[in-house]
Amino acid sequence: MSTKKTLKIFVDGYLLNKEHQGTKTYIRELYKEFSKQNKDVLIYIGCFKDIALEKEFSTFRNIKFIYFKQSSRVLRMFFEIPKIISSNKFQYAHFQYVIPFITTKSCKYIVTIHDILFNDFKHYFSVTYRLKRNFLFRYSAKRADFLLTVSNYSKDRIRSYYKLDTKEILVTPNGVNFEYFQEFNKNKSIKYIEDKFGIKNYILYVSRIEPRKNQQSLLKAFLEIDSEDIQLVFIGVKSIKNKEFDAVLDNMNSKYKSKVHVLQNISDKDLFFFYKAAKIFAYPSLAEGFGIPPLEAGALKIPVVSSNKTSMKDFDFFSPNLIDIDKFDAFKKR
Structure with a gap:
């Protein structure tokens, strides 16, 4: 009898409920392709209930949904998501830009920081916007077990600005749907x-x-x-x-x-x-x-x-x- 545990990944997919944008496309296409290539891995996407989303992912048998109850992202990140990860014993958890402050030792945390343009183009962003995101993004970049970004341009800027000379940053480019x-x-x-x-x-x-x-x-x-x-x-x-x-x-x-x-x-x-x-x-x-x-x-x-x-x-x-x-x-x- 095999005692091998099935690998389970939690994906914070709240952006799938949002308007059309790059981060939404990134999550959707990344995990569709990952699902095809890794049929023995279970992928649980955390989001809000959406019939259109269920239909879109219905052919991906190893993709399941966990529906959030908490509408506040702050409360989700501090309480709901850590509880979901702990109670379901996820080995990996993937977030966009920011990981939770409360983490579980048995889980490896993945974060994708798509860009930090607010540092190179400061005149387009308020001081409050820059301070908040730099604090959260720097924290997440340093604490994450795996740090991802979407282009060599972003990789160079993140490494330079957050002083991550020794940390590996993996580039996972965005994908375009086959349609x-x-x-x-x-x-x-x-x-x-x-x-x-x-x-x-x-x-x-x-x-x-x-x-x-x-x-x-x-x-x-x-x-x-x-x-x-x-x-x-x-x-x-x-x-x-x-x-x-x-x-x-x-x-x-x-x-x-x-x-x-x-x-x-x-x-x-x-x-x-x-x-x-x-x-x-x-x-x-x-x-x-x-x-x-x-x-x-x-x-x-x-x-x-x-x-x-x-x-x-x-x-x-x-x-x-x-x-x-x-x-x-x-x-x-x-």
Whole structure:
């Protein structure tokens, strides 16, 4: 009789209940692939009950869910999650950015710190924001048994800023769902978006709305486009107020403003169709730990114009449309 214990991993997956963002894609694609390659490992994802999530992971027999009861993340991290790990005797537990202050000796703790951009681009973040995250991220980086990040750029910055000369940092790049590589009917996608949203022939941007994402450059470039029928679509939650973006948008004349659409809380299904129906995908961001949206668009063979800043400098496969966004004329010409 075998006495070998089944390996069990707990994953803090509360971000799976959030809007479309890089960390959500990271968790989802990492554990789908890990599940396929390690069918003898049991993966328990902690999140809030969501029928759509259950359906999405239903074919992964070794992925199960533990549903959180505590809505406060602070209380979950201090009480609920440590109790879950201890009572279920998990050997490994994986967190994004921050690990619990209360840990179990029999469990190995994994943390993925996607970026620390708030240190290199301080003018985009408040002092309180930087102090809080530096305290929590430094603590987690030093206490974690395994420290992960998503790009060599982030790896270098984390090692340098947190003085982790002797700690191993593993790079686990973000993945794009296989559905983005499948053939699709462009005309049907265009019709779907036009029928449901009344939008067609558009340039698409997908990601959160905040200053470092530099959406204002895309708005300014749009004002230079000599075309009556081109529209511009921004899909993303306004996570940090972007005053310049708001000012450019507010000062647009009615002719241009009617062709600019800022959308939030778009379902994954509709977002997928927005990608597929896009004429061009534009990503003018000034700072990224990785940058998934242009890769998703590229996988669908949508023409991509992307900034070459920070981690995005590795996206050389977008050349010659991988550009220095500081040179605004080059961006307009694309």
